[in-house]
């Protein structure tokens with residue numbers, strides 16, 4: 565039987581996989597360098613990150629790897645001007661990102677990569693997000709909740725950040741960190757179907 569490992573520390577990614585009935589184990593792996601290369605387009609960056617995470621996860625597997633699959637993912641927010649917005653380092657960076665996103669329609673890119681050692685298949689999904697206009701008081705109150713700090717673009721649409729968003733155009737799961745349609749298509753092709761019975765999970 566194929567064993568799926570999720571190379572991710574994100575609780576959201578684990579919740580999403582669980583939601584659609586895919587059995588997996590969490591896998592700890594050494595972090596990767598998440599620096600954007602000079603001139604690297606957002607689409608290339610997010611795909612490269614997902615692929616490096618899946619590969620690093622594969623390299624961290626115990627020796628008995630027969631029929632193992634490792635899933636890695638990455639999410640990044642791209643501002644209306646094309647800037648890549650990752651996770652903020654501090655309050656001032658979080659506030660600056662939210663100021664940049666205020667009143668704009670921006671993209672959230674999520675890439676996913678499935679590694680079986682010799683083969684690796686990956687894809688990127690996009691969802692457009694329209695933010696309402698945010699004033700300084702609202703930005704300060706939202707940052708003070710602490711929610712922005714482990715999230716690309718400094719917001720979580722699944723949490724308090726729902727009140728910052730007017731409209732989504734694309735799949736919700738893509739914004740939360742794991743594009744479920746694309747992920748499950750990759751998994752199905754590798755012999756791991758969704759909607760498995762609770763005993764398999």
Ligand SMILES: Cc1cn([C@H]2C[C@H](O)[C@@H](COP(=O)(O)OP(=O)(O)OP(=O)(O)O)O2)c(=O)[nH]c1=O
Nearest residue numbers: 572573574638639715716719720721739740741
């Ligand atoms: C925009 C947005 C991002 N996010 C999260 C998803 C990702 O967890 C995070 C982006 O950081 P990532 O670097 O993609 O992932 P991570 O560091 O959380 O986890 P790992 O690399 O171990 O898999 O932002 C939300 O939860 N909600 C949102 O609305």
